[in-house]
Amino acid sequence: MDYKTPKEAQDLPGLRLALTAGLPAPWSMAARFMFDIKKIAYIPVLQQGGAANEDLLEWTGHRNAPVAVLDDEPPRTNWADILELAERLEPLPRLVPVDTEERLRMFGLANEICGAGGLTYQARHNMIGNMLNSGVEALQPAARTMAKAYAYSEEAAQQATARMTQILDALTDQLERQKTANSRYFIGNGMTALDLIWASFSNTLQPLPKELNPMNERMRASYQEMGDRVNPAQILFDHRDYIYEKYIALPLDF
Numbered sequence: 001m002d003y004k005t006p007k008e009a010q011d012l013p014g015l016r017l018a019l020t021a022g023l024p025a026p027w028s029m030a031a032r033f034m035f036d037i038k039k040i041a042y043i044p045v046l047q048q049g050g051a052a053n054e055d056l057l058e059w060t061g062h063r064n065a066p067v068a069v070l071d072d073e074p075p076r077t078n079w080a081d082i083l084e085l086a087e088r089l090e091p092l093p094r095l096v097p098v099d100t101e102e103r104l105r106m107f108g109l110a111n112e113i114c115g116a117g118g119l120t121y122q123a124r125h126n127m128i129g130n131m132l133n134s135g136v137e138a139l140q141p142a143a144r145t146m147a148k149a150y151a152y153s154e155e156a157a158q159q160a161t162a163r164m165t166q167i168l169d170a171l172t173d174q175l176e177r178q179k180t181a182n183s184r185y186f187i188g189n190g191m192t193a194l195d196l197i198w199a200s201f202s203n204t205l206q207p208l209p210k211e212l213n214p215m216n217e218r219m220r221a222s223y224q225e226m227g228d229r230v231n232p233a234q235i236l237f238d239h240r241d242y243i244y245e246k247y248i249a250l251p252l253d254f
């Protein structure tokens, strides 16, 4: 990825997208997948995971990623707001179902993955706990920044696995039902944002292999460890492999 710094990007016209650089960060990659599938051009902007990101903060009011800024519109950081922006800029392929029941189910399940308190917030409590307790001095500043940003506590980490299991069961049940109904997708008969979101977020539990996902080995082990705690069903990974193969450019580039 050819990133611009926040200072270089902030006065440029068009869509600027701040992304956590150097790893397949789940919210950042999901935002990219939504724009990429619609062929919406954007300028990638550098966000450094766990760092202060002062220039990004000064420009957008946000330290973390993703942050999507279109011209002089307000910066958007929430996954659902970024999805709405992508749908507005380029309606096709449609990522939000027209049918009300399907739409409710899609947003509900997507929020179970991406929302505050959802699957990956829970997994991250464990990751932050591991970093804080690692005894590795170099990891401490980032661990402390993220602990504060994402409401880490020992109690939160303790209940994380149970909550993750509950959410993974809901996603597995949904895919099993869809398989019975002969659909290859999470919702209805076509690809939606949920398929792209799961493709991205699945990497935090079982990263795609090295040749498709050339991420740093320490982060790979840390992501895999979050998955090993909960042992997700194989159907979830078979599904993400299908979505990557059919819709997403590989190897991942971050």
Ligand SMILES: N[C@@H](CCC(=O)N[C@@H](CS)C(=O)NCC(=O)O)C(=O)O
Binding pocket: 020, 025, 026, 027, 028, 029, 048, 049, 050, 051, 063, 064, 065, 066, 077, 078, 079, 080, 114, 116, 146, 149
């Ligand atoms: N704002 C996002 C969540 C963003 C988020 O958690 N970003 C993480 C992972 S992509 C991040 O920036 N981590 C690195 C950091 O905090 O510096 C949402 O609510 O949808």
